[in-house]
Amino acid sequence: MPDEPAADIQAALTALTRTEARTHVDPREPLDLHGLHLTGAQLTEADLAHANLRGTTLTEAHLFRATLTAADLAGATLTKANLREAELSTVLGLTPMQVATTYTNEGTELPSNVATSSGPATSVN
Template identity: 50%
Template sequence: MTRLRRWGQYELARPAVRGMGTVLAAVGLAVLAVVYAIALWRMPDWMHQHDPKDRHNARLLVVSAGGAVVVAVSLLYTARSYRLSHRGQVTDRFTKALERLSSSDIDARLGGIHALAHVAADSRPHHDDVVEVLEAFLRRRAPKARRDDGPTSGARPHLPARPDSDVQAALTALGRRPRRPERRRLDLSGLHLAGARLAESDLGRVNLPDADLQRAELWKANLQGAWLDGTDLRARI
């Protein structure tokens, strides 16, 4: 009930806020118009011009300055509109890519992964969100690494020799993501990633403890600062 009341108060306050913003904008424009008119009228006297031609040139200077201000404001408004439009487009691409990741069709999932990679490259504000989404996708799709804890009575699950195509695509997208400061370390610990193609990937500061990277292609991969406690790197390329 309290949350509903707050929401109602917020909705009621929104028209008042918009109205106040419109009033302030109108007052600001009126003040600028008055200042412009006074400057156009008084500028020749302020510049101590008495010759009619010089007074005309002084007023032309005011007109030119006013035109420059109008052009600058128009450019700022256009740039703001472009930023808002671009942000909306990127957010729409991000949302559609998320919908594809949950599809049962492998091609749709691959398209979603590639779309997220492009979003991360094009939009710095979405970078960390893309990384976290792809990490969650890997944790959902990649099998857990097999741990040799001694004999077991049950049958051991079959683990693939190479990652599935969508898992590999997510690994490639994460390994080649733009190098930017991130709010937390990428966590791929405990995953079965044997045979993964990770050549020239950026895995710096990635958590990989207890992950299975047997036969993984790690040629020129950056592992600086990665946590490799218990990581299986046997027969790596």
């Protein structure tokens, strides 16, 4: 498997996840990226609200300041994904084990069921 998406795939991801591009999308038709291999994808500030990301491989993906409101992350692989300052407070299917393998910071908004008592989950080293 490649370490990052091909240039044309990355360009399509960027176009599909820009906030400006998502304003005209019917919320009943969420972005469906389930099961895709998106290792190393550049999704900084992406709008992934309500996206189906079940089983998606997001290893080393850049999701800095991404909006994942009500996105489904059940079974997603997030190893070494950058979730710093990402909005994840209402995501579905996210587990503490998934978050433990990611990079987070105090600006990462996690669901209450995965947040630690001292704030966001511990980041990988």
